[in-house]
Amino acid sequence: MPGFDKDRLNRIAGWMQSYVDDRRFAGASVLVAQGGREAYYHDCGLRDVASGLPWQRDTVARIYSMTKPVTSVALMMLAERGLIHLDAPLSDFIPSFKDMHCLRAGATSIDQTEACETPTLHQLLTHTSGLSYGFNPGVLGKAMAEQQIEFRGTKGTMAEMADRLSVLPLAFAPGTRWEYSVATDILGRVIEVITGKALEQVFIDEIFDPLGMNDTRFKVPAHAHDRFAACYTPLAGSAFSVGKVDKSAETLRELDGSAKSPFLHPQIQSGGGGLVGTIDDYLKFTEMMRTGGAGIIGPKTLAFMMRNHLGGDIASMGPRSFAEQPMEGTGFGLGGAIMLDPGRARAPGSIGDFSWGGMASTAFWIDPVNELSVIFFTQLIPSSSYPARPQLRALIHGALT
Template structure:
């Protein structure tokens, strides 16, 4: 196992502080473990500027799409019990998806459709199902935006939202392309149907309690509300617009505050982006994945999840959607991306690095070659605002000996 040059590792302190000083991030924390041992932790800045509260190790943050690996693990826990196979159509669990249509090639209106197959669970897991997000370009993304179909914490029941989603056409025939989407939210509903539990009940009983993730939930725990971070954006308009950044006069405009957030009492259990938690809790989850399942899921199932499930890299499947990672040189497993070629990805790393991030600029990766788990927390939307992720990978990789 490689080690670290502590002098080079300490460069991260200055890099993080530079983001605070430039008012790019209000606050941030970084936790690095190697071989299961903590080798670096640093925090700086504020979790709430208005209240002058520091960003600390026990700060509760919105992890948004870093919820997706948790949901993917949960689904695979059920799969390895023989309760379904991954080529099963989602309509077996959510009947509203039974008779599907997709947009015809070159469609300019939502009613320009043709019949198509129903997506499978595997296609949902790999974002090749034909679903989308409201912030993606294209006809389907625009329709989802018009209907505000994003599985937000205050948007009612998961059942109803999935049925509404099923009434729309797919962006393309399942399996034809890769497009970042709400597909993992749909799988959250599949987990509920198969297990007979709410998604949070399954997460808590089967994953969080066994791993000791006591402060990771869909709603901020009552006794932790004073530690909940505010969320910010540099954008003048919609913070969830991930195209060209329209910078406002204030680079840290608060868009979700501690005492009024929908995350205080979540109605929707969004398996694609609904969890909040602490950095140490998420380290327990990544370490479970890195070390072989901690008894909650089989090590060979995890190997299967962290392999590339696409025919090539993401770029080869023609995406035009937003994603949390580079697309060239990156494959996609179940719940996260897989580094295939560091040169093509233009970011240092080892082949097999498994990673994903969240809309509020959080990020994690597991490096199986260097036995690393790395987690970065901050609260700024969108995550495409600054190149923090490739910079952080370069800093960590540059400190390895």
């Protein structure tokens, strides 16, 4: 196993500080572990610009879509117990998804549909289900945005939102394309149906308590209110749009403050993007995945999750949606992206890297070849604002000896 050149690794601090000095990020932290030992940690900047509070190691941040691997692990725990199989149709658990329709090829309105199969749990896990997001381009994304079908904040319940979504057609016949979607939110609801528990309670019982992830919850823990970061955007319009939006004159416009955030009192427990937590908590999760399950899930199940489940890379599946990662040279497993070809992905890495990120520019990857867990935390929406993720990959791989 290679080690690190310390001087090269220390370049990360200057790189992070430049983002803070240029007011691109308010604050940030990075944590690198190799072979189970901490190899590097650095933080800089502020967790709350208005109050001047520093970004620290125990800062609680919104991890958004880095929730998806947690939900995927929870679902696969149920598979290990024989409670589900991955080819089961979604309607077995949420009956309103029976008798599905999808948009016809070239559809220009939401009523131009044809009958199709109900997506399976495997198709939801791999974002090939035909579901979408309200910020995605296309007929379905537009309808979701107009009807405010979104699994976040204080808008309705998981069960209500799932049933509202089921009325809309799918963007395409399940299995025929790849589109980033609310599928993992729907899987969170499936977990609730199977277990009879709220999703957070399942996470606490099965993952958080066994791993000691005491600061990771859907609701900011009462003991961590004073450590909760504010979230910012450089955009003048909706920060949750990934299309063309005008930049704001203020590069750190506060979007979600630490004192009045919906994460202080969420109604929906979003399995696709609702968790908050600390960088050390998330390291416990990534290390569990990297080292074989820590006794909470089987190592063979994790190996199955962290392999490519698509026929090729994401690009070969005709994606038309936003994604957190490059689509060329990148496949998709159960809950995260898989590095197939670093050259085609245009990002340094090892074949088999498992990774994903969150809307607020957080990111992680697990490198099984170099025995790495790398986690980056900040709070800026959208994650497409700056090329921080490929830059961090280059810095870390450039430091390996």
